[in-house]
Structures are given as structure tokens and as C-alpha cells.
Amino acid sequence: xxxxxxxxxxxSRPTGEPTVDNFKLVExxxxxLAEGEVLVRNHYLSLDPYMRGRMNEGKSYAQPQPLGEVxxxxxxxxxxxxxxxxxxxxxxxxxxxxxxxYLRVNADQRGVLQKVDxxxxxxxxxxxxxxxxxxTGWYGLTQIINxxxxxxxxxxxxxxxxxxxxxxxxxxxxxRAVGLAGGPDKCAYVVNExxxxxxxxxxxxxxxxSLSKALKEACPxxxxxxxxxxxxxxxxxxxxxxxxxxxxxxxxxxxxxxGEPIPMSxxxxxxxxxxxxxxxxxxxxxxxxxxxxxxxGMLVATGKLKYRETxxxxxxxxxxxxxxxxxxxxxxxxLVKLV
Amino acid sequence: xxxxxxxxxxxSRPTGEPTVDNFKLVExxxxxLAEGEVLVRNHYLSLDPYMRGRMNEGKSYAQPQPLGEVxxxxxxxxxxxxxxxxxxxxxxxxxxxxxxxYLRVNADQRGVLQKVDxxxxxxxxxxxxxxxxxxTGWYGLTQIINxxxxxxxxxxxxxxxxxxxxxxxxxxxxxRAVGLAGGPDKCAYVVNExxxxxxxxxxxxxxxxSLSKALKEACPxxxxxxxxxxxxxxxxxxxxxxxxxxxxxxxxxxxxxxGEPIPMSxxxxxxxxxxxxxxxxxxxxxxxxxxxxxxxGMLVATGKLKYRETxxxxxxxxxxxxxxxxxxxxxxxxLVKLV
Numbered sequence: 001x002x003x004x005x006x007x008x009x010x011x012s013r014p015t016g017e018p019t020v021d022n023f024k025l026v027e028x029x030x031x032x033l034a035e036g037e038v039l040v041r042n043h044y045l046s047l048d049p050y051m052r053g054r055m056n057e058g059k060s061y062a063q064p065q066p067l068g069e070v071x072x073x074x075x076x077x078x079x080x081x082x083x084x085x086x087x088x089x090x091x092x093x094x095x096x097x098x099x100x101x102y103l104r105v106n107a108d109q110r111g112v113l114q115k116v117d118x119x120x121x122x123x124x125x126x127x128x129x130x131x132x133x134x135x136t137g138w139y140g141l142t143q144i145i146n147x148x149x150x151x152x153x154x155x156x157x158x159x160x161x162x163x164x165x166x167x168x169x170x171x172x173x174x175x176r177a178v179g180l181a182g183g184p185d186k187c188a189y190v191v192n193e194x195x196x197x198x199x200x201x202x203x204x205x206x207x208x209x210s211l212s213k214a215l216k217e218a219c220p221x222x223x224x225x226x227x228x229x230x231x232x233x234x235x236x237x238x239x240x241x242x243x244x245x246x247x248x249x250x251x252x253x254x255x256x257x258x259g260e261p262i263p264m265s266x267x268x269x270x271x272x273x274x275x276x277x278x279x280x281x282x283x284x285x286x287x288x289x290x291x292x293x294x295x296x297g298m299l300v301a302t303g304k305l306k307y308r309e310t311x312x313x314x315x316x317x318x319x320x321x322x323x324x325x326x327x328x329x330x331x332x333x334x335l336v337k338l339v
Numbered sequence: 340x341x342x343x344x345x346x347x348x349x350x351s352r353p354t355g356e357p358t359v360d361n362f363k364l365v366e367x368x369x370x371x372l373a374e375g376e377v378l379v380r381n382h383y384l385s386l387d388p389y390m391r392g393r394m395n396e397g398k399s400y401a402q403p404q405p406l407g408e409v410x411x412x413x414x415x416x417x418x419x420x421x422x423x424x425x426x427x428x429x430x431x432x433x434x435x436x437x438x439x440x441y442l443r444v445n446a447d448q449r450g451v452l453q454k455v456d457x458x459x460x461x462x463x464x465x466x467x468x469x470x471x472x473x474x475t476g477w478y479g480l481t482q483i484i485n486x487x488x489x490x491x492x493x494x495x496x497x498x499x500x501x502x503x504x505x506x507x508x509x510x511x512x513x514x515r516a517v518g519l520a521g522g523p524d525k526c527a528y529v530v531n532e533x534x535x536x537x538x539x540x541x542x543x544x545x546x547x548x549s550l551s552k553a554l555k556e557a558c559p560x561x562x563x564x565x566x567x568x569x570x571x572x573x574x575x576x577x578x579x580x581x582x583x584x585x586x587x588x589x590x591x592x593x594x595x596x597x598g599e600p601i602p603m604s605x606x607x608x609x610x611x612x613x614x615x616x617x618x619x620x621x622x623x624x625x626x627x628x629x630x631x632x633x634x635x636g637m638l639v640a641t642g643k644l645k646y647r648e649t650x651x652x653x654x655x656x657x658x659x660x661x662x663x664x665x666x667x668x669x670x671x672x673x674l675v676k677l678v
Contacts, residue, residue, distance in 0.1 A: 231607060253607040263602035268570060268592040271618035279610035 003030050006315045007070045008099035014055055017258050018326070022055065023071070023319040030102060038113060039081040040093055040103040045315070045336040046074040046127035047322045048161075049229075052257040062281075071099035071318075074132055076116070076123045077339075084108065092118045094126045099318050101338055111286075120301035128161040128333035129307045130296045136282040137165030137227070138292040140249030141173075143285070144278050145225030149174030152219045154238055157229035158199055159186040161307060161333035162251065165296070166227045167196045168305050175225075178218045180234055182328045189331070194306055202234060208265070211237035222246075231255045232262040239269045250279040257326065308332030342369050345654045346409045347438035353394055355597050357665070361394065362410070362658040369441060377452060378420040379432055379442040384654070384675040385413040385466035386661045388568075391596040410438035410657075413471055415455070415462045416678075423447065431457045433465045438657050440677055450625075459640035467500040467672035468646045469635045475621040476504030476566070477631040479588030480512075482624070483617050484564030488513030491558045493577055496568035497538055498525040500646060500672035501590065504635070505566045506535045507644050514564075517557045519573055521667045528670070533645055541573060547604070550576035561585075570594045571601040578608045589618040596665065647671025 004027050011024035033039055054065040054072065065072060075097030079087050084107045087093070095113045097103035107113045116126050128134060137155075147153050153170040157163040158179025167177040167190070179190040179199040190199040198218040205211035215223070215237055222243035228235055231253030238248075256262035270277060299305035310330040312321035318336045325334045343366050350363035372378055390412065393404040404411060414436030418426050423446045426432070434452045436442035446452045455465050467473060476494075486492050492509040496502040497518025506516035506529070518529040518538040526538040537557040544550035554562070554576055561582035567574055570592030577587075595601035609616060638644035649669040651660035657675045664673045 235606070250606075250610045253610055256607050261604070262607065263604050264606040265600070265602050267574070267589075267603040267606075267616075268595050268601065270616055271589045271592055271620075274618045274620060274623070276618075277606075277609055277616040279613045279615075281610075281613060284613070 004028070005030050005100055005102040007101070008315060008318050009070055010055060010065050010067055012067070013057060014258070018052065018055060018323060020319045020323065025316055030104065033081055033083045033104065034106070036084050036106045036108045038079055038084050038087045038105055038107040040075075040077045040095065040097060040105070040113070041080045041339060042075040042077040042097045042101055042103055043337070043339045044076050044124045044127055045097070045099055045318060045338060046131070047318065047325050047334040047336065048073070048133065049252055049254050049257070049325065051322065052254070052326055072096060073098050074127050075103060076126050077103065087113065087115070092116050092123055094131065099315065099336075101315055121297055124309060124333075124335055125300055125307070127335060128309065129165055129300050129305050130293060132282060133161035133333065134165045134296040134305075135289055135292040136251060137162045138169060138296060139282050139285055139288060140227050140251050140280060141166050141169050141225070143288070144249035144276075144280060145227065145247045147173060147175045147225045150176075151224035152176040152178060152221055153225040153227065154178045154180070154215070154219065154223050155227040155229070156180045156202075156234050157252075157254070157328075158190045158194075158196065159308070159332060160229070160330075163227065163229055164190070164194050164307055164332065165305065168194055168299075169295075170225075171195055172299070172304070176219070176221070178215075180230075186331060189308065193308075208233050208236045208240070212240045215241045225249070227251060229254060236265045239264075239266060239273075239275070242269065242273045242275055244273055246273055246275045248275060248277040250277060254326065310334050312336045314338065343367070344369050344439055344441040346440070347654060347657050348407055348409055349394060349404050351406070352396060353597070357391065357394060357597075357662060359658045359662065364655055367439075369443065372420060372422045372443065373445070375423050375445045375447045377418055377423050377426045377444055377446040379414075379416045379434065379436060379444070379452070380419045380678060381414040381416040381436045381440055381442055382676070382678045383415050383463045383466055384436070384438055384657060384677060385470070386657065386664050386673040386675065387412070387472065388591055388593050388596070388664065390661065391593070391665055411435060412437050413466050414442060415465050416442065426452065426454070431455050431462055433470065438654065438675075440654055460636055463648060463672075463674055464639055464646070466674060467648065468504055468639050468644050469632060471621060472500035472672065473504045473635040473644075474628055474631040475590060476501045477508060477635060478621050478624055478627060479566050479590050479619060480505050480508050480564070481631075482627070483588035483615075483619060484566065484586045486512060486514045486564050489515075490563035491515040491517060491560055492564040492566065493517045493519070493554070493558065493562050494566040494568070495519045495541075495573050496591075496593070496667075497529045497533075497535065498647070498671060499568065499669075502566070502568055503529070503533050503646055503671065504644065507533055507638075509564075510534055510536075511638070511643070515558070515560070517554075519569075525670060528647065532647075547572050547575045547579070551579045554580045564588070566590060568593060575604045578603070578605060578612075578614075581608065581612045581614055583612055585612055585614045587614060587616040589616060593665065649673050651675045653677065
């Protein structure tokens, strides 16, 4: 076993678009375990859009990522050493291990490390469809949009880990599911593999008018629910096609992460259409995770919830992979494989 | 009794700001009553911001006001003739009588005409605090904002019929109530007579930054609920001071009624603050009116819910009074006195 832990720390805060120079690879010595601690070798690191927000200073729903410290992030891995009665070497676990090869953690704190079953569900899925992204899609769809069978649900970033779950869960509830994604390959995947009814390539639509027209064609009965991952022009276009009492679950506004203004052009449509627009953060609703994970795990184990992964190789590749994710270069869940 | 009914019809649709030329005074003969019909002499006509929306063509939550027909509107009056067993001359009634001196209506249709008690509540109050505006404030406050004691509720157009009710109902629930109104007289009234904790004169604040600073001072614990009557810069400023899980009841966007763009500058704050922004139309929630009117009527009858009225004289004065209302020239509920 190695005695060196390679880590990525936040070296500086981005001004506008982040670059690889905002990150730094460092090596730390692996100290011996204290009583109660567990050493996990991280197999996969999860890269997620929310991490971009943490790189900024200033008011947000979460504390900023401290400079010089290991970037936060979800991980799955295997226990390699344990001084905790609840964990033994060989256990597959999920946790917030951060951008590093090893996680040393006191596992007595409830929830800090969860054992997972890899008999029917691949380990990496616990970072995607059966993890935070899947639960995020589940929460916004079931708790905010709460669609009835026959309603139309639209989701942006539809080929991603969150968006893919939203659409498939909507289909399972008898809804029409319409995605938005960037490029013909992603759109074909969303329809042919994930089973959405339609998918719009937003890159083919330079303005709101054009996109709104495409939405009209894809949503002949209007839009009852929208799961927002992107913000900006897409939200404007969706609002033009919203039905009375439409619900918008606001999960991400990736188009404004670098500080670009992303105004909502016509908020009066919230009134005209009696819409409900609600922001949420899935980690504030831990009481619903067991219910969500049960449904998601069952669907993945039985092959009914499909997903795709883009896998970068090795901890040093994490910053570049993360920057690619922010530009939509990934296809499905973005992971970094460490073992 | 007169045999002539003077009416205001919509003569043309406004392009931008409406003018008196969009309206026309006409005289109609009063035909004899058919079986089931009631003739009401309208004592007061209600003027409300929603009527501006009806003057436009195009998609909205309601049908546009047809050209050449009597402008819609709530009225209170007295039955002067009846061929309906449920109504007799002398009955005080509230209905949607429109901008005219007399209403002839088949009163068998449920809800078209309501008898009201004027022993403890003035007749005109049924168009304001104990009518549609009061219920509007009640609905947005209790069903959308639903504040807990100790929370801070902000309302725009605070000296108006809706806003005044929102703040006083919030105070009755143990909240801090902060108003926004135009000019020192209205602000003094909101604090000294209506009992709000503070009121900001938005005319003193040329930009979002300045208004946001004033809100910070008036709301030292942030904003938990906002009742939106106006839109535009005020909404932007409020969102900058919103607490986590703040609720916005979107009732009116008067600043955009003439087609001006009124973008929401930073919708990402809905996500950052996990806000809920919800539009509503009070006429879609008739099942709650009895409960609302019971509370409002009791508060008005016992002098605990205060309001002010601006009264224009005679049907011919209605258009000018309505245009003044849209510019905030009224002080409290805008009425037209017809008798």
C-alpha cells in the first residue's frame, strides 16, 4: 500500500471562467489511523456542477471551498484499513472523500461513510443514478414538479446524471418527457437509450424565439413541469410554453456560474401562468434520501434506469475533466477513476 | 328612477400607456326585467390594477375585455327592482356590475349577486378590505407566504387595498411588516395608521443598490416573505435580502402592464436562497373566500383592519381615476361613487 496520498487542492479562486491553474496537485503523507478511523482507497471521484459554486467567495447556500484545502466531492471506494468496529477491509463505501486518492476519516460520525451493496449495482452508480445526482432528480421531480400522468415534463442537461434520472422517472410516472441537450449525439442517446419522447438540441437554436418554437413542437400540450439545470435562454423559452399551474424545480443555473448575467426576461409569466418556481438543495432533505435511493436502486438493479459515464483516468486528470464538465464536454455522469 | 344607464365601454386597445381615449361613455336604455332578473343601482364601482391587463389582447389568464362592451369591474349597490324571489328592493348587494350605473342580471346563477350586511361594515368596504382586494392579500399571505410569528414580511404598494391588508394580517400573525409605497404621505400612513413596522418610499431610491440598502435597514433579520404587486426593480432588491426558504407571492406586476420589459435580474437567487416564487389569481380559489371574508369582515367590523379610500365622483370620472390608479395617484382603495 502506498504511503503517499495525492490530492487536488484549490490554489486560487477563478475570475470568470475557471482554469487548470486554479487547482494544484499535492502529495500528503498517510498518517497512521487513530482509534475509530477508517482508511478508504477512493476508486471513483464524482465531478459535479455544484463544485463550481464552491470555488467562488461570497454568499451562497454553502461555505466556499477553502483555499489550499482538498476540493470537496463525493467518492466511492474500498476500506483498506480500519480501526472502527463497523468497517472492515474490503467493504465498499460511499462518502465525501474529496479530490484525493485516500480518505482517512473517523467513521463514528453518522452518515460520513456508508457501506453499499455492489452485488446488483455497480460501485460507480452510487455517485450517479443511485447517488446524489439521482436523488437530486428524484427530489425535484417528485417533491416539486410532482407530475400527474399525462403531463409534460421538460428537463435541461437531459443526458447528464441528474437530467437523465428526471426524464426516466417522469416516464415511469406516465408523463411525456422532453429533454434539452447539446448536440445530436446526446439528443439521440436521450431519446433512443433513455427513452425520452423527444430531445431538443439547444445548440441549433440561437435565440429564444427559435427555441420556443422547437419546444412548441416537442410539447404539443404545453409544459407542466420543468427541471432547471441551466438557466438563461432555456428558462425564458420554457416559460413561454408553460401551462397554467406549471412547476419549475430550480436545481442549477450552470449558465451563470462564471458571473454572467442570466436575467429571467419575463417574470410576469409566473403570474400570468400561476407558476410555482422553487429552488432546492438536495442535501437539505436527507430525510427523503432513503425513499429516493430505494426507488433509484431498484430501477438501476433491474436495468430500468439507464445512465452513461464519462471516466477520466487518475487524480491528475480531475481539473481538466471538471472544466470539461462545465462546458458540457462530458456525456452522462463525469467520474475520475483512481484505481 | 332613470330609464337611462350610463356606461363606460372599451373603445380601443392601448398601445403602451392607456389614455382616456381608450374609453367611451355611452348611454343605454334600461329594458324591462325578465323573470329571475334583478336591477341593481350601483353605488360604488371598484377600480383595480388587473383591469389594465384585460385591456390588452393576447394570452393572459383571463379573456381580454371585448371592444365596445362595458368595462368589467366589481360593484356594490342596492336592488331597485326584482323579479327574483331571493332579492327584494333595498337589498345591499355586491357583484361584477361593471363600469355602469345600473346592473341588470339574472340572479339565479350562483354567486352572480351576493347580499351583504351593512350594519357593521360600510357598503364600500365590500369592494376593498372585505372584498376581492382583501381576499387577495389574505390568500397570498396565508396560503403562499404562510409566515410564522417573528418572520419578516414585505409588501409593495403597501398603502393600497391589497398591500394594506397584507401588512395588517401579517402583524396580526406576529410578523414584522415592512411596506413599500410612493411618497412620504403614503409611508407615514402605512406606519402610523396601518401599524406597519416600517415603510420605504421607493421614490427616494433610484437604483437597486440604494433600495436594497434601505431594505437591509428596515429588515435587520432579512426577508422571509414578499407580496409582489409591482415587479421590476423592487423585486430585484427584495431578492437580494431574501432569507433561505423565502416565499414570494406574485400577485401583480403593475410596472410591466404597458409592455415595458421587467426582467428579474438574478433568478439564480431563487436557487441560492431556496426560494419559492408563486403566482396566483384569487378568483381561482373561491373555496377559500368564505374563510377569508370571515376574518376580514370581523377585523373591519371591530376596527382592527384599517383602510383608506380615494373616491372619484360619477361614472364619467371613471377613466381618469383608473389612469391615476395605474400611476399610483390614488391613496388606498380607488372607488367611483355613482350615487
